[in-house]
Amino acid sequence: MSEKNPDGPDGRRAARERLVRGRELDKAREKRRRLLIVCAAVVCVLGLAAVIGVIAANAGRKDSQSTKETTAPPTGPVAAPSGATGGNQPAITVGKADAPSTLTVWEDFRCPVCAQFETTMRDAIHELVDSGQLKADYHFATIIDGNLGGTGSVRAANAAACAQDAGKFVEYHDLLFENQPSEAQDAFGDNAELIQLSAQVEGLDTPAFRGCVEKGTYDAWVNRSAEAFHTAGHRGTPTVLLNGEPIFPAKGGEPLTPDSLRTWVAEANKGRQPGTASAPPSTPGTS
Numbered sequence: 001m002s003e004k005n006p007d008g009p010d011g012r013r014a015a016r017e018r019l020v021r022g023r024e025l026d027k028a029r030e031k032r033r034r035l036l037i038v039c040a041a042v043v044c045v046l047g048l049a050a051v052i053g054v055i056a057a058n059a060g061r062k063d064s065q066s067t068k069e070t071t072a073p074p075t076g077p078v079a080a081p082s083g084a085t086g087g088n089q090p091a092i093t094v095g096k097a098d099a100p101s102t103l104t105v106w107e108d109f110r111c112p113v114c115a116q117f118e119t120t121m122r123d124a125i126h127e128l129v130d131s132g133q134l135k136a137d138y139h140f141a142t143i144i145d146g147n148l149g150g151t152g153s154v155r156a157a158n159a160a161a162c163a164q165d166a167g168k169f170v171e172y173h174d175l176l177f178e179n180q181p182s183e184a185q186d187a188f189g190d191n192a193e194l195i196q197l198s199a200q201v202e203g204l205d206t207p208a209f210r211g212c213v214e215k216g217t218y219d220a221w222v223n224r225s226a227e228a229f230h231t232a233g234h235r236g237t238p239t240v241l242l243n244g245e246p247i248f249p250a251k252g253g254e255p256l257t258p259d260s261l262r263t264w265v266a267e268a269n270k271g272r273q274p275g276t277a278s279a280p281p282s283t284p285g286t287s
Contacts, residue, residue: 098277138169
């Protein structure tokens with residue numbers, strides 16, 4: 001059997017056919033690549049829309065502080081956890097007292113977007129706080145209790161304040177968000193659930209902590225914080241500010257990410273030394 005002459009008519013025709021098939025394969029591969037890019041973009045947009053939708057839903061509901069307060073806002077001195085700051089805007093401050101920048105965070109322990117924020121930003125915040133570049137003021141809102149009913153927002157915030165007395169606020173705060181139940185559930189409204197979780201923080205599950213949680217020692221303090229959230233005109237959680245400037249979900253069009261937070265803090269701290277002063281000894285008091 002003779003082979004086809006590559007320079008003859010049959011050889012040239014075969015070469016053209018191979019070239020056509022190659023171009024068709026290239027076009028098919030390019031089409032698939034573009035389709036994947038489009039699909040990925042759609043997924044990203046849908047994911048962003050879902051997050052924005054939750055934020056809008058939380059912000060768009062009637063403000064629980066004006067319509068569904070379970071207890072009247074306290075008007076006189078109330079019991080405050082160790083080292084509480086903020087006066088009429090009660091807060092628990094984490095970090096060096098003289099840190100050059102302050103991150104203000106308003107959160108609700110039942111808020112799913114707050115849990116997403118914590119999952120994404122926690123490591124960066126801890127890093128900046130531990131290095132003295134930033135201190136964080138944590139304030140508590142109770143929007144979900146008002147919108148959906150229940151007491152989990154208040155109960156969890158009171159338990160976090162009790163953990164502050166034991167010097168375990170950060171660990172327990174993070175644990176609550178890591179174990180956040182569905183928004184529609186009120187598992188945190190059960191003190192037994194909050195005490196059971198505390199066993200995961202070394203040294204926290206003590207008679208003092210249990211008594212503080214069960215008695216609702218800092219309920220009035222939490223309610224004062226919730227009223228301050230309403231009075232300040234905030235509409236959704238988390239509300240996050242850096243040195244008084246809102247940065248969540250974005251600052252000047254740039255979205256908040258761990259890297260952008262590090263950049264913004266570095267810019268704000270330019271020419272200033274990291275904080276070194278330890279917080280004063282903490283004892284429960286009044287606010």
